[in-house]
Amino acid sequence: MNVDALMAYITSTPLTWIIITMSAYKVGILIYEKTGKHALLQPIVIAYVIMLPILIIAHIPYKQYFESVSILHFFLGPATVALALPLYKNLKLIHAYLLPIFITLFVGGIFTILSAVGILWLLGA
Structure with missing residues (x-):
């Protein structure tokens, strides 16, 4: 078995x-924690920055990658629903903080x- 066949497999x-x-x-989690949980260094952003060059170097189309990790995507739904319990426990x-939450959401939106x-204007779209 040659190296190319092994890598393809x-x-x-x-x-x-x-x-x-x-x-x-x-x-991403380790970097996030090492930087004192800096807001711009969220673990998901770090993971994206790591994964993008790997997929480009390996010549893996995003569709193939997404199909490979579809089980992770499947479990995101139940994980999101599971967030309802801690939210309910912290309802008071x-x-x-309802007003600050709404202001933050409005300003963020x-x-x-x-x-x-x-960005679209800068790119001439």
């Missing part, structure tokens, strides 16, 4: 991409829209 198995993706996320605290429009 390794990159075609879903388990490989699940392990690499989870490892990239773990590295959420009510206490406006900023997101303005950022998107600004």
Whole structure:
């Protein structure tokens, strides 16, 4: 078996991409914690920055990658629903900070829209 055939086999198995993706996320968590939980260094952002060059270098189309890690995508739904329990347990605290939460969401939404429009304008779209 030559090296090219071995690499083709390794990159075609879903388990490989699940392990690499989870490892990239773990590295993201470590970096996030080492930097004092800096807001711009969220683990998901770090994982993306790690995964993008790996996929480009390995010549893996995003569709193939997504199909390989589809089990992770499947479990995101139940994980999101599971967040309801801690939210419910902290309902009194959420009510206490309801106005700041709404202001933050409103300002964040406006900023997101303005950022998107600004980027599109800068790119001439």
